[in-house]
Amino acid sequence: MDIENLDEKLSTVKTNPDTQSHLIPDEDSCIRCEEKSCIYVCPASVYKWNTEEKKLIVSYENCLECGACRIACDKQMLVWKYPNASFGITYKQG
Template identity: 35%
Template sequence: MSEVMGLKAKLGLNVFKEDKEFHIRIKPGREKDERLKKAVIVCPSGLYSANDAGDVEISVDGCLECGTCLIACGEEVLEWHYPSGGAGVQFRFG
């Protein structure tokens, strides 16, 4: 019988190469926008979080480039593009 891996363990198999610049940014002045709270819930990697001041922050290291946050929040609050060639996620399914 094979061992069952949890989500975090599976995500931990992926490799992430840093890009020259972040491929996702919260637009300036939108950190408290209610739409960003959806990203905190839907991001499968858990990269969005709200700080004590109520600002939503993102750490792009670990991004799966799925686009879910952009669909949930919209282009009015997020700048989103794929990383440049050779950077970003390399999937290593366990």
């Protein structure tokens, strides 16, 4: 899928973010993680590495709930769950 089509697809979803993240990486493990695969597999650019703070920034409100990061984190250092009921992604009509 090219970027143009991906943007088109992403425009068909909207999110109702919870007040707390449903994606909780283990900060110490992320510092030691060389691959940082979560950053590269996420289609919604949820993860960004802050070099100065040595911290994974998680924009959970943009999550599409696809589960790719859970699989990609081969150290299993990412607590992943669905958002609480009535929160998370919904699909726009039409």
